[in-house]
Amino acid sequence: MKIEMKEISKSFGTNKVLESIDLTIESGQVHALMGENGAGKSTLMNLLTGLYQVSSGTILIDGRETKFNNPQEAEQFGISFIHQEMNTWKDMTVLENLFLGREIKNKFGLLDNKTMQAKASDAFKKLDVNIPLNAEIGSLSVGQQQMVEIAKSFLSDVKILIMDEPTAALTDHEVKNLFKVINGLKEKGVGIIYISHRMEEIFKICDLITVMRDGLVIDTKATEDTNVDELVRKMVGREITDYYPEKQAIIREVVFKANNLSGERFKNVSFEVKSGEILGFAGLMGAGRTEVMRAIFGIDKLTSGTIEVNGKKLTIHSPADAIHEGIGFLTEDRKEEGLILDFSIKDNITLPSTKDFIHNGFFDDKIAAEFVNQLYERLNVKATSSEQAVGDLSGGNQQKVVLAKWIGIAPKVLILDEPTRGVDVGAKREIYQLMNELAERGVPIVMVSSDLPEVLGISDRIVVMHEGKVTGIVDKADASQEKIMQLATVD
Structure with missing residues (x-):
C-alpha cells in the first residue's frame, strides 16, 4: 500500500494547524514523524484515518483519491492507529476491550469467546506479554494497558x-x-508511521524521518x-x-x-527530601515507585508508616487532605487523573486552588484570569487562549497545564510522576528549567x-526501587546507568 497526502491543510475555526503538508507512506518502511508537541503530527494522522476531515488537499491510496468518514472505515481498509492516549474501558475485561466493536460471533449469532480468546492469546504471544484476558483493564498498569492497545492492531489485517x-509507558x-514485532511487520510489507520523541528509538528502527514544525513539513530524510x-535544530528551529x-x-534543610x-x-519505604533538592526515583516498571507516590497523596491506602512535612506528622486520607497540606502530585496518567478534558485551561489550572479566588462568597474571575495567564505564559502553553478546552491540546501542552495546576497551589512538596512522558525535546528542557526554578525557590x-x-x-x-523495596539511594556524583540498573534488578 502506498499513501500520498498532498497539499493537506486543516483549520479549526480561525486557527490554522496544518498548511500544505506533503507526506508519502509506503509498505515495508518504518517512517518516523517527529516534531514538538503541537507541531501537527497527531492531527495529520487523524486526518488520514477520518477522525477529522481535511480543509483542503487530497489523500491518494495506491493512486486513487480516498476519504474515510471515520476511523472504523480506515481500520476496515487496513489502516490502524494506536493513539498515545489510551482508549480503553476501565471496568471491562481485557478480552472485551480487545474486541469491542469487532466481536466475533458463531453461526447462532452468539459471542464466540473461544475464537476471540485464541486470537487474543496469539496477539499477546507475538508481543511476549502475559496479561490475563479476564482481568479488568482498570486493574492493569499503564504499561500493560498500552500493550493491550498495541495488541488490538494485530487482530485485523493491518497494512x-x-x-x-x-x-512511553513500556518497560525495556x-x-x-515491540521492536521485534515492528521488524517482523516490516518484513511482511506492513508500512509503519512511528511518532516518538525518543531519539534512540528513531535511529534504531526507522528508515525515514519527516520533521514537522508549526503545522509545516520541514524536511524528510533517510x-x-x-x-x-x-x-533537534529542525524540530525546534534553534540549537539546543x-x-x-x-x-x-542551594540544598538546605x-x-x-x-x-x-x-x-x-x-x-518499608523511607526517604527524605530537602529544600531545593530534586530527588529522583528510578526502577523498572512494577517496582512500586508510582504506588508509593499515590499513597503519599492519598489516592491509595497506606497500611503503615508516617509522613512528615517540616517536622509535622500528617494524616492524609484523600487527595484533598494532601492538597490542604501543600503536597502537589502530577500523576503518571494525565488524561485519566490529571485533567478534566472538557474543562478549559483556566478551569483546570484553578481547580485545586479555587478557594483562593473566592471573595465575599463569589468567585473573582479577574484575579483568577490574571493568575492563570501568568502560569499559562510562563509555561509557554501553545493554545488559542486560556479558555480553550484542554482536550483540544497536544499531549505535551496538556502536561504543561497539569504542571501549572500544581505550581499554582504554591506547594510545600511537589511530586512529579513521569513529567516529560510524551513531551518533545524543546518542551522537556522547559520543564527541566521550571523544575530548577522551583528548586531555587x-x-x-x-x-x-x-x-x-533524565534521572541522572x-x-x-536517586532512590532506586525493586519489587516494592528501596534497594539504594545514590548521590548524583556517584550515579551511573550501570549502578542504577544493578540496584533496580537486585534480588
Missing part, C-alpha cells in the same frame, strides 16, 4: 500501522519485544543521512546545546520525610522517571 508514542523488555543535533540545564539551587511506608505493592521535588538519562541529568540524589 499501515500508525504508532503514537507507543513505548516490552520495548525490545535516517542514515541525519543525526540527533540536526533533527544543553539538554539538562545547570541547577543553581529536610522538608519532607517518608518513614517506613508500606502499602499493597511496597514495603526552595521547593523540594520528587521525580519518578523511567528515562534513566536532573536529580541531586
Whole structure:
C-alpha cells in the first residue's frame, strides 16, 4: 500500500494547524514523524484515518483519491492507529476491550469467546506479554494497558500501522519485544508511521524521518543521512546545546520525610527530601515507585508508616487532605487523573486552588484570569487562549497545564510522576528549567522517571526501587546507568 497526502491543510475555526503538508507512506518502511508537541503530527494522522476531515488537499491510496468518514472505515481498509492516549474501558475485561466493536460471533449469532480468546492469546504471544484476558483493564498498569492497545492492531489485517508514542509507558523488555514485532511487520510489507520523541528509538528502527514544525513539513530524510543535533535544530528551529540545564539551587534543610511506608505493592519505604533538592526515583516498571507516590497523596491506602512535612506528622486520607497540606502530585496518567478534558485551561489550572479566588462568597474571575495567564505564559502553553478546552491540546501542552495546576497551589512538596512522558525535546528542557526554578525557590521535588538519562541529568540524589523495596539511594556524583540498573534488578 502506498499513501500520498498532498497539499493537506486543516483549520479549526480561525486557527490554522496544518498548511500544505506533503507526506508519502509506503509498505515495508518504518517512517518516523517527529516534531514538538503541537507541531501537527497527531492531527495529520487523524486526518488520514477520518477522525477529522481535511480543509483542503487530497489523500491518494495506491493512486486513487480516498476519504474515510471515520476511523472504523480506515481500520476496515487496513489502516490502524494506536493513539498515545489510551482508549480503553476501565471496568471491562481485557478480552472485551480487545474486541469491542469487532466481536466475533458463531453461526447462532452468539459471542464466540473461544475464537476471540485464541486470537487474543496469539496477539499477546507475538508481543511476549502475559496479561490475563479476564482481568479488568482498570486493574492493569499503564504499561500493560498500552500493550493491550498495541495488541488490538494485530487482530485485523493491518497494512499501515500508525504508532503514537507507543513505548512511553513500556518497560525495556516490552520495548525490545515491540521492536521485534515492528521488524517482523516490516518484513511482511506492513508500512509503519512511528511518532516518538525518543531519539534512540528513531535511529534504531526507522528508515525515514519527516520533521514537522508549526503545522509545516520541514524536511524528510533517510535516517542514515541525519543525526540527533540536526533533527533537534529542525524540530525546534534553534540549537539546543544543553539538554539538562545547570541547577543553581542551594540544598538546605529536610522538608519532607517518608518513614517506613508500606502499602499493597511496597514495603518499608523511607526517604527524605530537602529544600531545593530534586530527588529522583528510578526502577523498572512494577517496582512500586508510582504506588508509593499515590499513597503519599492519598489516592491509595497506606497500611503503615508516617509522613512528615517540616517536622509535622500528617494524616492524609484523600487527595484533598494532601492538597490542604501543600503536597502537589502530577500523576503518571494525565488524561485519566490529571485533567478534566472538557474543562478549559483556566478551569483546570484553578481547580485545586479555587478557594483562593473566592471573595465575599463569589468567585473573582479577574484575579483568577490574571493568575492563570501568568502560569499559562510562563509555561509557554501553545493554545488559542486560556479558555480553550484542554482536550483540544497536544499531549505535551496538556502536561504543561497539569504542571501549572500544581505550581499554582504554591506547594510545600511537589511530586512529579513521569513529567516529560510524551513531551518533545524543546518542551522537556522547559520543564527541566521550571523544575530548577522551583528548586531555587526552595521547593523540594520528587521525580519518578523511567528515562534513566533524565534521572541522572536532573536529580541531586536517586532512590532506586525493586519489587516494592528501596534497594539504594545514590548521590548524583556517584550515579551511573550501570549502578542504577544493578540496584533496580537486585534480588
